[in-house]
Amino acid sequence: MVIGSFFKLLQRQTYTCLSHRYGLYLCFGGFVLMIASAFQFGEVVVEWSRDQYHVLFDSYRDNVAGKSFQTRLCLPMPIDVVYTWVNGTDSDLLKDLHKVRQQLEEEQRQLRYYMHTQMPECLLSHCIVAPALVLDPALPANITVKELPSLSSALSSAKQLLQVSKPLLPSTGVSVLLFHSQSEGGRTLTSSTPGVLSPQTTDKEAPGLVRVQTLAFLSGFPASFKGTEQLRVKLPTALTSKIKQLQLYSEASIALLHLNAPQDFADLLQQAKKNLTLGGKELMVHPAYLLWDLSAVSQPKQDEDVSASRFEDNEELRYSLRSVERHAPWVRHIFVVTNGQIPSWLNLDNPRITVVTHQEIFQNVSHLPTFSSPAIETHIHRIPGLSQKFVYLNDDVMFGKDVWPDDFYSHSKGQKVYLTWPVPNCAEGCPGSWIKDGYCDKACNNSACDWDGGDSAGGRFGGGAVGGVVGGAGQPWQFGAGLGGLGGMAFCNQGCANSWLADKFCDQACNVLACGFDVGDCGQDHFGELHRVELLPNQTHYELPRGELRPYFSFAGLAERVSEAHVSDSPALRHTSVTNKWKTLHMLLLPGHNTTQLHYNLTFQDHAGHEFAVSFTVAVDTRQMPKLNASEVGQGPKPTAAAPEPEVPFADVPVEKRGPRVRERPAGGAAERAAGAPALNVSALPYAVRRELQKLEESLLVGDITVKGYNLTKAMLLGPFRDEAARELRRGGMVSLVPVKVDAESPGERDPAGRPRPTPVAQEGGVEPRNGHGQAERAPPVGRRLQRYMGSEWSFLPWEKKKFFQDLLEETERLEMELSYKADRSATGRRLQDTFADSLRYVNKLLNGQFGFTSRKVPAHMPHMIDRLVMQELQDTFPQEFDKTSYHRVRHSEDMQFAFSYFYFLMSALQRFDVSRVFDEIDTDRSGVLSDREIRTLATRIHELPLSLQDLTSLEQMLINCSKALPSNQTQLHMVSPTQESYYDPNMPPVTKGLVIHCQPIVERIQKAFKDQNKYKFEIMGEEEIAFKMVRTNVSHVVGQLDDIRKNPRKFVCLNDNIDHTHKDGSMVKAVLRDFYESMFPLPSQFELPREYRNRFLHMAELREWRIYRDKLKFWTHCVLVTLVVFTVVSFFAEQLVALKRRLLPRRRVSKEANPVRV
DSSP states (O other), X not given: OXXXXXXXXXXXXXXXXXXXXXXXXXXXXXXXXXXXXXXXXXXXXXXXXHHHXXXXXXXXXXXXXXXXXXXHHSOOOOEEXXXXXXXXXXXXXXXXXXHHHHXXXXXXXXXXXXXXXXXXXXXXXXXXXXXXXXXXXXXXXXXOSTTHHHHOGGGTTOOEEXXXXXXXXXXXXXXXXXXXXXXXXXXXXXXXXXXXXXXEESOTTSSSOEEEEEEEEEEOSOTTOOSHHHHHTTSOHHHHTTEEEEEEEXXXXXXXXXXXXXXXXXXXXXXXXXXXXXXXXXXXXXXXXXXXXXXXXXXXXXXXXXXXXXXXOOOHHHHHHHHHHHXXXXXXXXXXXXXXXXXXXXXXXXXXXXXXXXXXXXXXXXXXXXXXXXXXHTTGGGOTTOOSEEEXXXXXXXXXXXXXXXXXXETTTEEEEEEEEEOOOSBTTBOGGGTTSSSOOGGGOSGGGHHHHTTTGGGOOTTTTOOSOTTXXXXXXXXXXXXXXXXXXXXSBTTBOGGGXXXXXXXXXXXXXXXXXXXXXXXXXXXXXXXXXXXXXXXXXXXXXXXXXXXXXXXXXXXXXXXEEEEOOXXXXXXXXXXXXXXXXXXXEOSSOOXXXXXXXXXXXXXXXXXXXXXXXXXXXXXXXXXOOGGGTTOSSOOOOOOOOOOOXXXXXXXXXXXXXXXXXXXXXXXXXXXXXXXXXXGGSOHHHHHHHHHHHHHHHTXXXXXXXXXXXXXXXXXXXXXXXXXXXXXXXXXXXXXXXXXXXXXXXXXXXXXXXXXXXXXXXXXXXXXXXXXXXXXXXXXXXXXXXXXXXXXXXXXXXXXXXXXXXXXXXXXXXXXXXXXXXXXXXOOOOOHHHHHHHHHHHHHHHHHOOOOOXXXXXXXXXXXXHHHHHHHHHSHXXXXXXXXXXXXXXXXXXXXXXXXXXXXXXXXXXXXXXXXXXXXXXXXXXXXXXXXXXXXXXXXXXXOOHHHHHHXXXXXXXXXXXXXXXXXXXXXXXXXXXXXXXXXXXXXXXXXXXXXXXXXXXXHHHSOOEESSOEEEEOSTTEXXXXXXXXXXXXXXXXXXXXXXXXXXXXXXXXXXXTSTTHHHHHHHHHHHHHXXXXXXXXXXXXXXOOOSOSBHHHHHHHHHHHHHHHHHXXXXXXHHHHHHHHHHSHHHHHHHHHHHSOOOOOOGGGSOOOO
């Protein structure tokens, strides 16, 4: 009964609510609120269930910590791809390129005006800078010569005014002012008159010439005439009567004639054909042609350069997108950065691809338009919606095999960096390994190399900073690994840094016997020249022959590969490495060491993958065995060297005629005496000193040190024997100046008596030695060329590959250098340059100043994974340099190279030292207070092992002293909870983080023990998975390159287009290339339109305008449709709508009882 009454009450209240005026709205709102609450409750239940039963729902939380390590166990996701692309055949782009080139030429012309210089070197016949001033724009057509001073007083010296039209551009004209001398034209140009002294020539075949009727050239006269008046008085009267002015250009053996009238040229030409001679030579008369660079000579080149065929697009982007879809399907989104262009085949409706214009990413839009790839790459990390880590590709780069994110980055080893060839030298003959190596190298002692990285500052020369005995014990002539870096620190070969050995690159400088042929990097063709030792399973001791420096051990019969290797440290060991490819263990030893034991611990893997350890020792003795002279082989004991015969002066014989004379080294004598080297009998010196002197000679001959460094080091070596030399001189004995006995390589190099020739010393001035035996000159350093794989720029812009602006950039740099230094013409002459190489040197110099001097290599031309945060940090470090790069309209020598600067910043950036982090690492119980055990751990980190009681006591005393000196608010800082630790010393305070941080003696010791670490992890990779091919116009060569890619597929493939499309084989190469693309990626990707369709708009501006129009049209169309629908409904259902209105909004009736009292 009670339940029934409850339901009746509920029903009655429901009806009452619904009958209310707003009851229906309240019910609807309650229903919506109930639905939203249900969804919210369900979400809370799901989150609670996931937290409670995370093992079932999330495998990343199934661990002992009960936390999700998905961000560490998984590779960085999501990852986007960024392309940079341009259509080089676009007509609007070609117009912009033409306009930019004209702007650069105009800037050069204005620079020449300012400098009062002439045009670049003219290669035409009899080309001189005549006294003719070209005014552009032209003067009014009706003006005369007499009226010129009224326009400008600077024009008063003009003798003639010509109005001519520019060749090849008939719509424009210029005014030409003729002067009687070049100096008058120069003075006019010095004023504010906007003109240029124009060249003139007799070469009528040159393009862009204008005949000057009142000028002529005279040639054929003897070269002995050096003055104008000297030539004038000797000319025949028939010639001088036709001219009013003569100017001689002796350097060109030509004279410029100012004719009285234009018809006088024909008379002079007839006289020259008959008989016009001077000094027995026939005179010749030539017409004078006027030319100017910007509008005449360079115009045909512009028309040739700015052509659609030169920058033709081979649709590399289409096939690169196919490779992404096939081999990298894990990519989230693809962004194509363009200057507003749209590929005609690109499917813009695909939600996985977006076209981004330069206006969307450039912070300073005043830098646009730009035609520089470094400027564009500077801003690609600012693409809206781009993932933190993204892969950057050019359109000519594609994937040849399956690629995964761990090919670019892994959490354990960090960023994978693919390097290729070394950065080009900062100066000719100065490899990067020579900079800041402790020696002042003459080739590096310039501003481009930062004065050898400081090695040349303060007179620091090789060997000059060395003194005393290595080890501080023994006799003064007993040296260990060498002196001043001449022993252990020297390279195995000139230009081969120790870091280049076994770096997975075949370095030509290291591919020599002295370096073990790059210890396996250059293959095993020359292994037969090295000492081979076979590793045996039961042998634990190996002994190398005395003097052997380059042995290698083969484990081919022992195991499949080496997974881990350790070797004991030894001063005799220069380098050791394992090459699993050849199953060899290589050693490079330093000479001059006694018998030394090297201990190796290797972990091998057999064919089944099972590991086993092998330990063995190697006994080495790197002291060289003395070589026998060729004449002594097979003979008895060596003849005793005769004592030097004293010199007896003869009064009646001049000194210069005495003989025989003792031969001396040209660089000895004065240089050695200036450095304080005593004159000694070298044969009386100990063996160790003679050996060091020999090594010093060799270092000088190969160019590792300078002559001054040689003299200083030799003076230090022979300093302890100075008293012996003085005694020898007092005894009146003759001192031999022949330094060190050097055994010859072959019998043919010895003197007939069996004595080796004295080794000449290389001289800085290149002077031949007086003994006539030649000179060991310093050879240029062996190194790899900058463009080892290619002959053009690495860029996605075709005009940079073709070096379209290269000539203008070279000329601008020449003019700027001349303007800066006011140098002579020989110092600022035009030279071939490489903007890409110059920019690499520029960035390398910046990195040297920021992170120190080191040898660097250029990243491979391949896809690069970029972190947006690291890139932003790089640009915050060099803000002005990147802004300057963004400002450049074309590629510049001071651009920040994108990949090179990014990866070396990533590899060089250091993490600032943090004492707090060290404390947290040592505080293993997380109590906030170090215990006795943890204090001992701290002591092991900041002291050398084994620890002594004094080390522990001094550390505790430092903490006690700091606790007394520091206020309590600093010592108790960072304490997590009041934890009471009991110490052995009752006076020891609680060692909190605040106490350690503010205790300066402890901080200094920690800073000394804990070095700064790299901020970002990285791993250097080889070139095994990179295929870079420079595609040129040789068909057979291109076919061979493409077949190599077919046979040996690589993960990263780049086909750099350097095709000459004007060549007859250009179309054939393009067809071969297209056939290769279709064979590798025949299936269209989802980002392409069907073959029978193409985009209506090829520019984003046109597409945006059309979209705005479409959106407006759609909006008004919808408005019209809605209006029609409303009108139709109202028309057909008028009665029903009126009835519905009366039902929903009834009119309120006024009751009679509510009316007021009737009147």
